[in-house]
Amino acid sequence: VPMPPDAAAQDRLRAGLFPHRRMQAGGPLKFCLVAEGAAHVFPCMHPTWEWDTAPGQALLEGAGGMVTLLDGSPLAYNKPDLRNGCILAVGPAACVAGACAERQDAPA
Numbered sequence: 670v671p672m673p674p675d676a677a678a679q680d681r682l683r684a685g686l687f688p689h690r691r692m693q694a695g696g697p698l699k700f701c702l703v704a705e706g707a708a709h710v711f712p713c714m715h716p717t718w719e720w721d722t723a724p725g726q727a728l729l730e731g732a733g734g735m736v737t738l739l740d741g742s743p744l745a746y747n748k749p750d751l752r753n754g755c756i757l758a759v760g761p762a763a764c765v766a767g768a769c770a771e772r773q774d775a776p777a
Contacts, residue, residue, distance in 0.1 A: 700725030703760040704732040711758040712739070719744075719751045725758065733761030 692699065692708075696717070702708040722744055726736040737743060739755045 696721055697725060700729055700758055703734060703758050704729045706760055706762055709760050709762060713756045713758070715755060717753045717756055719746050719748070719753060722753055722756060729758055729760070734764055735759050 692702075694702075696711075696713060699708065699711040699713075703711045722736060723746065726744065729736055736756055736758045738753065739757055744753055744756065
């Protein structure tokens with residue numbers, strides 16, 4: 670996971686306030702690890718393209734997780750500009766624990 674672009678978030682990571690383990694791997698593998706529960710979140714801290722996120726989003730949402738932009742808004746597809754912003758992929762376990770409460774398809 671690349672370091673967050675803002676210095677305050679980097680300081681919190683270095684201080685251990687967000688327990689984490691960085692992994693050198695491609696986005697498709699990270700989506701799969703989150704979907705299977707081997708990882709809880711995958712923050713992608715650089716812009717992505719629609720073709721990079723669509724397969725991983727389909728896989729992860731099928732497993733019960735979700736993918737949003739960092740601000741929590743949904744990813745849009747078939748835009749004139751095919752670039753997405755930074756994304757956050759959240760696994761099914763986090764969604765069950767309530768981190769994905771705003772999901773439209775989540776049970777009430």
